[in-house]
Amino acid sequence: AQKITQTQPGMFVQEKEAVTLDCTYDTSDPSYGLFWYKQPSSGEMIFLIYQGSYDQQNATEGRYSLNFQKARKSANLVISASQLGDSAMYFCAMREGNTNAGKSTFGDGTTLTVKP
């Protein structure tokens, strides 16, 4: 079974609007971390935001927030006030456990296109 599922291969959003990118995960480990990374067309991987499984509040980093619903095993990324520079591929990833060498499992990604 897929550990990380991103069901939206592609998304479009109008500039200045908000957009939600979906991510569901599967783990039986009570301790885990969830990440979102951005990959622009230039190819580099950029860390955006992190949510720990024991964190009580949803993570926020500037225009990025993570809508963490533990019971539903979802960790959706919300980008507010979209900018043209947000056009990129976005990956959800999960690190399981505290003694797992920090290994992360990635979803297949969502391509976001911001329209002017």
Place this chain on the structure above:
Amino acid sequence: NAGVTQTPKFRILKIGQSMTLQCAQDMNHNYMYWYRQDPGMGLKLIYYSVGAGITDKGEVPNGYNVSRSTTEDFPLRLELAAPSQTSVYFCASSSPGTGTEKLFFGSGTQLSVL
């Protein structure tokens, strides 16, 4: 601060050739990783290391080898290159006990095997 440095950025190999992808980090991270990204897909873990002298297989290790003689360097060796190894390869590092253990990535190596 250089972070994670990968070389080369691009390479074309013929079937059956071998090569080594270089990776170095200057952040004193214990953990290092090699991932591959096939077109339109997510990253899959090839090998990882938790410290000098310690390496282990990830999800897709076949056709690859690694070594970790120092904390800084984590080269990936491709023996007998095959077209199925055409991919973008990312080296990454992280530091345990930092709370997030987010991955710091190199800029990637685009490899084509023809």
